[in-house]
Amino acid sequence: MKKRYSIFSLIRNAFSYHENWEKAWKDPEPKKEYDAVIVGGGGHGLATAYYLAKKHNMKNIAVVEKGWIGGGNTGRNTTIIRSNYLWDASAGLYDHALKIWESLSQELNYNVMFSQRGVMNLAHNLQDVRDLKRRTHANRLNGIDAVYLNIEEVKKFCPIINTSQDIRYPVLGGTLQRRAGTARHDAVAWGYARGADEMGVDIIQNCEVKGIKRNGDTVEGIETTKGFIKTKKIGVVAAGHSSVIANMAGLKLPLESKPLQALVSEPVKPIIDTVVMSNAVHAYVSQSDKGELVIGAGTDDYVSYSQKGSHDIVEGTLNAILELYPIFSRMRMLRQWGGIVDICPDASPIISKTPVKGLYFNCGWGTGGFKATPGSGDLFAHTIANDEPHKLNAAFNINRFVSGDLVDEHGAAAVAH
């Protein structure tokens, strides 16, 4: 049993100069065999392991990660959490996650700094206005909080927005989900890792998967840089590298991996206390607790695994940001980076069994996976443990690309994919 984090443990450890904190997770060598192995130690993978151990009583499991945990897209996203999706299937999936977010810090005994500061989506033309109003109604029918704001209400909610009607893409209104917000991305990975480790999950870092061993239509184990690991169930949560792992198992996925960029500014005093996203001009911005503006750009349109994106994508995003927030014109950008996102043709995720028995994929989150981390882990754990999807992720099966029953949120999601 790990010692609980609290104000008292903080004070107690202050006396020993914070040098005697217990390790949050062990660093074990892999065992010869596990009941299940999760490939990918990001937020989704660690959450999957956590819920497998907690809700499905599978303790003899491992998470293998080629780098360090949370070093991939978990640490590269812009930390936005919302559930205001148009279609019922998506609304169910993302709101399931949002409900878990609301009590996650307490459950994990780890402060994930979940902040329900609201997410506002802007409309810039008549079609945007109609689409956003329609989405607001759809959200409310699904029990998801959403309100439509007119120009004055947008300005009141976020006073630094330029609502002049003379700009190239004037603000005509927006929607607001007040339960939405942000969380500290690293803490999510660390909190789930600590919780999973406490229940006996082996978190094995610097362990890259090199091959998947199949016997006919059944998996037998994985080849890794730390040797062969025997297992009957493999859950792959490898984000941008999902296709690479699928190739090892002789499968093809409907994915394309592309660079997605983000950047942060120098830290400044609090200036924007919410998250504002704009679909039409593809710019979104929030402010971190450190004071940096966190800005998300778009994806490049070519396949790449290089974790670098094109400069013109960043330039386009900053042009849009400056038109909407002239006050930021003299801000300096501190850091810029890219992550590799795996995008499905319908821009919705896959949480599914595959034609290979014992092989499960959780992928295709594209540009918006962070917000779903707890729900994705919970539903993927259910799918792996029962060899059947939960009703909330049944629509996100891999077979939808054959049946044609796509979950098409391309234009309807808050940001164009």
Next chain:
Amino acid sequence: MFLINCPFCGEREQSEFKAGGEAHIVRPKQPTELSDDEWAEYLFMRKNIKGIQFERWNHAHGCRKWFNMVRDTSNDQIKAVYKMGEKPPVK
């Protein structure tokens, strides 16, 4: 950002081009005779290779012609460009 040597116009910035995805996927001659699996394979399934990939590009803000490219997707290095209908110059 990288430079692309358009086979028709010469070297230009990548931002002038539009990526068209995996190359050499032949449209089935009789789509009506395909099973749902075969149609899904043609329409959606992609190799999405990390490494040497054959792909289509369009010089969207230039000559607007389509061509093929061989590119290493792990570091964005372009190995070759060649015209539509030509055999790939490298394996």
